Amino acid sequence: MNKTRASVLLAALVMSASVLPVALKAQAHSGTPVLAIADARTREAVTREIDRAASRGLPVRALVAKAQEGVTKQAAGERIRAAVTSLARRLEQARDLLAPSPSDAEMIAGADALAVGVPAPMLRQIRSAYPAGQSVAMPLDVLTELVARGVPASNALEQITQLMRRGATPTHIAGVGASVQSDVAAGLTPDAALEVRARGVMSLLPSPAAAAALAPRGPRP
Amino acid sequence: MNRRRIAAFGFALGAALAFVADVARAQRQPELRIEGGFAYITQRGFSSEDAALLAILWRPTSEKLGFVTSANLTYAQDSLAAAQGVAAVDVPWKWNSHLRTEAGVAGASFALRREGRGGNGNTFVRQHVVAANYGAWFGATAGATNRDGVFARSYAADIGLWQRWGPLYLSGVATRLQSADWPLLLASGVSRNPDDLVFDLYDAQLTAQLRYGPHDIAVTYTARAGTAETDASFAALTWTGTLQIADRVALVGSAGRQLADPLRGLPQAEVVTASVRVSLGPKPLPVLERSLIARASLELQPLGGAVLEVRVLASEALEIVIAGDFSEWRPIRMERVDGVWVARVRLTTGKYRVAVQVNGGEWRAPRNLARVRDDFGGEAGLVVIP
Numbered sequence: 001m002n003k004t005r006a007s008v009l010l011a012a013l014v015m016s017a018s019v020l021p022v023a024l025k026a027q028a029h030s031g032t033p034v035l036a037i038a039d040a041r042t043r044e045a046v047t048r049e050i051d052r053a054a055s056r057g058l059p060v061r062a063l064v065a066k067a068q069e070g071v072t073k074q075a076a077g078e079r080i081r082a083a084v085t086s087l088a089r090r091l092e093q094a095r096d097l098l099a100p101s102p103s104d105a106e107m108i109a110g111a112d113a114l115a116v117g118v119p120a121p122m123l124r125q126i127r128s129a130y131p132a133g134q135s136v137a138m139p140l141d142v143l144t145e146l147v148a149r150g151v152p153a154s155n156a157l158e159q160i161t162q163l164m165r166r167g168a169t170p171t172h173i174a175g176v177g178a179s180v181q182s183d184v185a186a187g188l189t190p191d192a193a194l195e196v197r198a199r200g201v202m203s204l205l206p207s208p209a210a211a212a213a214l215a216p217r218g219p220r221p
Numbered sequence: 222m223n224r225r226r227i228a229a230f231g232f233a234l235g236a237a238l239a240f241v242a243d244v245a246r247a248q249r250q251p252e253l254r255i256e257g258g259f260a261y262i263t264q265r266g267f268s269s270e271d272a273a274l275l276a277i278l279w280r281p282t283s284e285k286l287g288f289v290t291s292a293n294l295t296y297a298q299d300s301l302a303a304a305q306g307v308a309a310v311d312v313p314w315k316w317n318s319h320l321r322t323e324a325g326v327a328g329a330s331f332a333l334r335r336e337g338r339g340g341n342g343n344t345f346v347r348q349h350v351v352a353a354n355y356g357a358w359f360g361a362t363a364g365a366t367n368r369d370g371v372f373a374r375s376y377a378a379d380i381g382l383w384q385r386w387g388p389l390y391l392s393g394v395a396t397r398l399q400s401a402d403w404p405l406l407l408a409s410g411v412s413r414n415p416d417d418l419v420f421d422l423y424d425a426q427l428t429a430q431l432r433y434g435p436h437d438i439a440v441t442y443t444a445r446a447g448t449a450e451t452d453a454s455f456a457a458l459t460w461t462g463t464l465q466i467a468d469r470v471a472l473v474g475s476a477g478r479q480l481a482d483p484l485r486g487l488p489q490a491e492v493v494t495a496s497v498r499v500s501l502g503p504k505p506l507p508v509l510e511r512s513l514i515a516r517a518s519l520e521l522q523p524l525g526g527a528v529l530e531v532r533v534l535a536s537e538a539l540e541i542v543i544a545g546d547f548s549e550w551r552p553i554r555m556e557r558v559d560g561v562w563v564a565r566v567r568l569t570t571g572k573y574r575v576a577v578q579v580n581g582g583e584w585r586a587p588r589n590l591a592r593v594r595d596d597f598g599g600e601a602g603l604v605v606i607p
Contacts, residue, residue: 066596069550073576073584075597083596109572116593141572141605148591148603174570174607178521 037067042077046084053088058095059104062111063087090114097123098136109140116148122157129164138170139163142177149180149190159195254278256473258496260295264488265409274496305329305485309345313514321349323360329486339368341486343375351534354560355384364484368404375400375483385560390430398422400483409481409489422447424480435465435538443480455480463498471498515577517587517602526569527606531555531577531587533562544584545575545601552578574601 037043050063066087070080094110095102097120102110110123126136126143139160146156163173180190256276263269278291293305309325324346331339347360359380366373381394400406401419423446430439439462445455459477466472474495481489520528533541533555542552543564555562555577574593576584583599586592590602 065546065549069544069595070597072544072550072552073595073597073599079597086596105571112572112593115596138570138605144572144593145591145603145605148593171570171607174605177605178519178527178607 036071037077037080039077042081045081049081049084049088053091056092058088058091059107061104062091062108087111087115093120094123097121098127100132103135103137105137106135106140109137109144113140113144113147116144118143118147118153118157122153125157125161126164129161135170136164139173142173145177146180146190151190155191155195253501254498255501256496256498258473258494260495261493263491265490274494276496304331319351321351323347323349327485331486339366339370339486341366343484347379354386355382357382362484364486366402366405366483366486368402368486371404373400373402373404373483375402377484388432390428390432392428394424394426396422396424396426398424398483402483402486405481405483405486405488420447435471436463438462441477445480469500471500472496473498515585515587517575517589517604519604519606521607525607526567529566529568529573529575529604529606531564531566531575533577533579535562535579539580541580542578543575544578546573547575568604568606570606572603572605574603576601 037046046067050060050067053063054060063084066084067080070083075083090111091107093114094107098106098110113123114120122143123140126139130136130139143153143156143160146160147153159176160173163176254277256274256278258274260272260274261269262272272295275294276291277293290308291306295304305327306329307325307327309323311321311323314320314322324344326344327342329341331341341364343362343364345360345362347358349358350356357380360378362377362379364375364377366375375398377396377398379394379396381392383390383392385391399419399421403420406420424443426441426443428439428441430437439460441457441459441461443457443459445457447455457478457480459475459479461475462473464472472495474493476493477491479487479490479492481487515531515533517529517531520530522528531543535541537557537560539562541555541562543555543566544550544552545566547566547568553564555564557563574595575587575590576595576599577587578584584595584601586600586602590604592600593603595601
């Protein structure tokens with residue numbers, strides 16, 4: 001009897017542990033930020049949009065943040081709804097481009113890259129430059145920042161994918177982005193700064209062949 | 222030929238319209254001031270007179286481009302009437318937030334003592350270097366005056382410095398002026414050397430201003446030397462003050478000597494004024510702080526993450542907030558540190574969007590950060606933390 005009770009309790013614990021994150025995720029978009037939209041119709045429309053996105057497995061926090069940004073910036077209700085819908089569309093597109101199983105961070109990074117004008121196929125190229133399972137969120141973020149600074153997307157992609165193929169870690173790539181930022185502040189053009197910084201990091205990395213041999217074969221823990 | 226001209230004209234018109242539209246988009250809630258009052262004017266050799274004053278100033282608030290236009294009307298029955306208009310732009314440099322270029326034109330129509338009817342036009346350009354609490358400028362002004370059919374040109378070059386210590390503002394300016402406007406100098410008590418076609422004047426001017434909240438008092442001392450001999454005083458002291466009596470209403474007064482100004486066609490006179498200023502629109506921005514630019518810098522931390530520091534050089538009378546992904550887009554009021562608005566935000570690895578808002582205006586990306594559209598018709602700064 002005791003043994004059975006213990007088994008039932010254990011099963012209940014396991015089930016609740018697996019259900020809890022889903023419940024928390026579902027709650028995340030029903031909080032105050034969306035309710036802060038003054039117009040009831042818009043509020044309902046935005047909530048519906050976020051619910052729809054959640055049911056499709058899209059990262060809800062990005063949509064909630066977008067709605068809150070609109071509220072803070074005192075945007076019209078219709079504009080907030082349009083911004084949330086547009087972001088949901090970009091997130092969905094990023095999810096497909098970064099298939100098979102992008103994380104929330106990767107989907108958000110991909111959606112932001114699309115928003116600054118990075119062509120969709122480039123997301124696939126970034127994905128394929130790292131082994132499956134290794135997050136491409138940071139390379140995408142750096143690509144987004146460089147393109148927003150005015151570096152042609154093809155140049156930025158080439159430098160970043162080269163770094164990725166030679167085994168540069170996301171931290172290396174983020175470091176390149178930060179260095180480009182300080183170079184730009186010092187007066188260099190973003191394009192020139194990227195080339196200089198990427199070369200600097202590349203000189204510390206193994207050759208492409210060695211990098212391929214060293215690359216992990218499967219998903220990282 | 223005609224086609225080319227039409228094409229060039231069309232192109233210029235299109236570019237101008239695009240520029241104006243862009244500027245108009247960047248501008249919100251223009252500052253509008255209306256000032257009306259009374260003046261007591263004493264000119265050398267004439268009895269003192271009362272005059273009525275009316276001034277209107279319109280200044281759209283914009284980070285992109287400062288634009289000021291004002292109109293002044295002075296009227297004293299049977300002796301002095303003047304109408305002045307000024308339009309000036311103040312352009313912050315895109316590549317260096319410490320630099321601003323200011324340029325403008327002014328025009329006036331006046332009648333002085335019945336005989337001195339005429340008009341004046343002048344234009345100026347000035348280059349400013351601005352830091353948090355000090356700055357410098359140099360500039361040039363050219364003016365032309367037609368008085369009773371006699372045309373005279375005047376030129377001036379000036380260089381100045383300013384420094385602010387808390388509520389105290391000090392400035393000094395040196396001006397070299399050359400003019401052929403003898404009628405103005407003669408009316409001001411200067412005796413002419415017949416051999417001189419033009420006269421040279423050297424002015425040194427010091428201003429001290431004390432601010433207390435919206436109130437201020439300033440004193441300006443000007444010493445003048447020149448090639449022209451004169452029995453009029455070559456020194457002038459002027460007091461001005463503003464007393465804010467309500468949110469949008471201030472009493473403005475001044476008293477002192479106004480030296481002859483050939484660039485603007487103004488005669489030397491002792492002037493006392495008192496007027497009421499009504500400010501419409503948002504909180505007025507102090508003149509020195511029109512160019513509000515947020516700058517961002519990153520301090521990378523040895524164990525990962527970074528501290529993002531955003532600084533805005535602006536008056537303490539303003540309200541400046543920062544928001545971003547780090548605050549879930551909830552506005553955080555920036556702090557006043559050593560005369561500068563500062564926000565320091567500790568960020569972990571990742572990508573963040575950041576924007577700054579001044580006095581309820583547009584949300585803008587701090588300089589040094591990549592700029593991205595925000596889906597709401599505005600922009601945000603983008604930063605990636607390693």
